[in-house]
Amino acid sequence: MSPVLPERTTAPDSSPAPEATTAPDSSPAPEATTAPEAATAPDATTTADAAADAAPGGQPPAVRLREAVASVGGRPVLRGVDLTVRPGEVVALLGANGSGKSTTVKAVIGGVPLDRGHLELFGTPYRSFRDWRRIGYVPQRTTAAGGVPATVREVVSTGRLPQHRLLPFRRRDRAAVDRALAAVGMLDRAEDGVAGLSGGQHQRVLIARALVGEPDLLIMDEPMAGVDVASQQVLADILGREAERGCAVLLVLHELGPLEPLIDRAVVLRDGCVAHDGPPPQGVGQHALPGHDHVHPHADDHTHTRGLLA
Amino acid sequence: MIEMLQFDFMQRALVAAVLVGITAPAVGVYLVQRRQALMGDGIGHVALTGVGLGFLFQTSPVWMAVLVCVLGAVVMELVRSRGNQRGDIALAMLFYGGMACGKLLVSVSAQAGSGNLESYLWGSILTVGPEDLATIAVLAAVVVAVTFGLRRQLFAICQDEEFARVTGIPVRLLNLLLAVMAAVTVTVAMRVVGLLLVSALMVVPVAAAQQVTRSFRATQAAAVGLGITVAVLGVAGSYQADVPSGPAIVLLAIAAFALLGAVAGPLSRRRHRAAPDSGPEVCDVVLPAQSAGRDGTAPGREGASAGRDGRRESEPSAGRGLAQ
Numbered sequence: 180m181s182p183v184l185p186e187r188t189t190a191p192d193s194s195p196a197p198e199a200t201t202a203p204d205s206s207p208a209p210e211a212t213t214a215p216e217a218a219t220a221p222d223a224t225t226t227a228d229a230a231a232d233a234a235p236g237g238q239p240p241a242v243r244l245r246e247a248v249a250s251v252g253g254r255p256v257l258r259g260v261d262l263t264v265r266p267g268e269v270v271a272l273l274g275a276n277g278s279g280k281s282t283t284v285k286a287v288i289g290g291v292p293l294d295r296g297h298l299e300l301f302g303t304p305y306r307s308f309r310d311w312r313r314i315g316y317v318p319q320r321t322t323a324a325g326g327v328p329a330t331v332r333e334v335v336s337t338g339r340l341p342q343h344r345l346l347p348f349r350r351r352d353r354a355a356v357d358r359a360l361a362a363v364g365m366l367d368r369a370e371d372g373v374a375g376l377s378g379g380q381h382q383r384v385l386i387a388r389a390l391v392g393e394p395d396l397l398i399m400d401e402p403m404a405g406v407d408v409a410s411q412q413v414l415a416d417i418l419g420r421e422a423e424r425g426c427a428v429l430l431v432l433h434e435l436g437p438l439e440p441l442i443d444r445a446v447v448l449r450d451g452c453v454a455h456d457g458p459p460p461q462g463v464g465q466h467a468l469p470g471h472d473h474v475h476p477h478a479d480d481h482t483h484t485r486g487l488l489a
Numbered sequence: 490m491i492e493m494l495q496f497d498f499m500q501r502a503l504v505a506a507v508l509v510g511i512t513a514p515a516v517g518v519y520l521v522q523r524r525q526a527l528m529g530d531g532i533g534h535v536a537l538t539g540v541g542l543g544f545l546f547q548t549s550p551v552w553m554a555v556l557v558c559v560l561g562a563v564v565m566e567l568v569r570s571r572g573n574q575r576g577d578i579a580l581a582m583l584f585y586g587g588m589a590c591g592k593l594l595v596s597v598s599a600q601a602g603s604g605n606l607e608s609y610l611w612g613s614i615l616t617v618g619p620e621d622l623a624t625i626a627v628l629a630a631v632v633v634a635v636t637f638g639l640r641r642q643l644f645a646i647c648q649d650e651e652f653a654r655v656t657g658i659p660v661r662l663l664n665l666l667l668a669v670m671a672a673v674t675v676t677v678a679m680r681v682v683g684l685l686l687v688s689a690l691m692v693v694p695v696a697a698a699q700q701v702t703r704s705f706r707a708t709q710a711a712a713v714g715l716g717i718t719v720a721v722l723g724v725a726g727s728y729q730a731d732v733p734s735g736p737a738i739v740l741l742a743i744a745a746f747a748l749l750g751a752v753a754g755p756l757s758r759r760r761h762r763a764a765p766d767s768g769p770e771v772c773d774v775v776l777p778a779q780s781a782g783r784d785g786t787a788p789g790r791e792g793a794s795a796g797r798d799g800r801r802e803s804e805p806s807a808g809r810g811l812a813q
Contacts, residue, residue, distance in 0.1 A: 288654070311655060314655055316652060325524075327699055328702055329648060329705040330704040330705070336641065337645040340656040340657075341658075345639075348641065370703070371703065372703040392656075
């Protein structure tokens with residue numbers, strides 16, 4: 180459990196709420212919060228830490244990332260990130276562009292190798308983890324479609340590969356695809372080409388692809404980016420349902436927005452360090468105003484200058 | 490027309506044409522999916538070095554080409570997977586180095602004249618011997634087994650490589666396998682359409698088919714069907730009209746592309762009408778603000794002119810502000 184660190188920002192309306200964690204099963208308040216800057220301070224005892232991370236039921240956390248250091252293209256992006264996601268917990272990973280959110284997620288799924296640090300998935304060290312069917316991944320949506328047409332059903336079916344592997348695609352696989360498509364309200368578009376879908380519909384297809392394997396850990400990178408209101412509601416419903424059945428959820432978000440009520444814990448990154456780990460931060464500039472569900476269709480040309488997420 | 494089947498060489502030519510018609514689009518569909526349509530062309534360049542080595546050491550040029558192509562394709566795949574920014578430069582070195590090296594080796598070897606090299610560059614299907622045909626058949630069988638047997642896996646890595654990795658399938662191995670299959674296909678097709686046109690048979694049937702299909706599976710099946718059709722017709726036509734088979738096949742494939750393109754227009758219009766309206770985000774935001782100022786007639790025009798008026802009004806006032 181990473182310490183709830185004192186805030187660096189002077190934003191008047193940011194209240195980090197230190198130590199008053201309302202997250203259901205967070206570890207006891209840390210003793211050593213003297214480090215003024217972020218989480219480069221190493222955890223003293225990793226074994227005690229692991230015990231604290233375990234959920235009450237004794238299940239190991241779905242994700243346990245410790246002091247992760249990683250670089251992309253020679254540039255250091257993560258400088259010692261701690262991240263824990265337990266079964267049934269919805270964790271939001273927040274931060275400005277370039278703070279290391281997406282890289283953290285890519286490190287968790289093994290897309291970015293760790294230079295230093297330790298990663299466990301469901302209690303298994305990453306190196307010996309093979310149970311990929313337990314993970315459902317929704318990548319950041321790209322507008323570039325493949326060079327050849329593909330139907331919604333074909334794309335969603337690729338999420339079933341960990342189940343049928345080299346065996347033929349059987350009736351129960353097909354039924355799982357139907358269920359996942361129904362869950363996102365896209366069953367009637369199953370035979371349509373993905374190239375003709377809107378942004379929100381495309382996002383729903385990618386979510387269905389992650390759900391089709393009935394994962395125990397759902398990882399979504401910017402699921403709300405460029406998504407219409409109807410799809411936002413679909414997404415919120417799905418997240419609530421998945422968390423209820425015990426699925427661990429890790430969301431990369433640009434801001435909390437309409438998903439805020441679902442989120443148990445927020446981890447805020449700044450410059451590749453954890454700046455906050457606890458209840459979702461209140462009051463981050465105008466984005467915290469009630470009813471504000473500002474969605475960034477193109478997040479990269481937008482920089483906040485105020486607040487915790489700056 | 491039918492009497493050409495009496496000749497052994499024509500029988501072999503037609504069998505070879507069918508094999509190439511199946512394999513080239515079956516592999517090509519994955520390359521097009523991943524926007525690597527011209528990879529086959531690059532492998533074709535590299536294959537020339539293999540042919541040259543075959544001439545030099547007086548071994549089978551086809552097997553030498555297979556060896557060199559596989560090596561070249563693996564290098565290309567490694568360059569691609571690294572995502573190196575100078576990757577295209579590295580590929581250019583490989584392609585042109587391969588071609589230059591091939592020509593050099595051929596000219597050094599005393600055995601072959603330039604006419605023999607021509608048959609590899611442009612294809613000479615009528616000179617396919619029984620051993621050549623056996624080689625082509627074995628290689629084609631491997632390609633068909635992989636491209637159809639692993640369709641879901643290969644589709645996954647070409648559709649979204651990052652996601653495929655999270656499903657736990659061996660992405661790196663499958664990528665290499667696909668590169669090797671592309672290399673093998675180039676050598677299979679080398680005698681039929683020639684190294685310079687080999688890529689066309691991997692790409693053009695796929696491009697033609699996808700104008701009228703919606704699913705990947707249908708695209709692959711239709712592309713293979715088209716590939717077989719143009720390959721057989723091209724060989725038969727080249728026998729009848731006494732023209733080289735490779736260019737005949739490729740021109741037929743392009744004709745099929747144009748034909749299906751003409752059909753695709755009305756087809757897609759009908760689909761557009763069937764598809765529900767989507768993506769009104771922008772209009773929802775803009776229209777109410779515009780129609781609020783004026784009465785409801787032709788809101789788009791009115792809104793635009795109101796915007797221009799607004800600017801014209803504001804500019805003089807800004808000027809006055811500066812003057813005062």
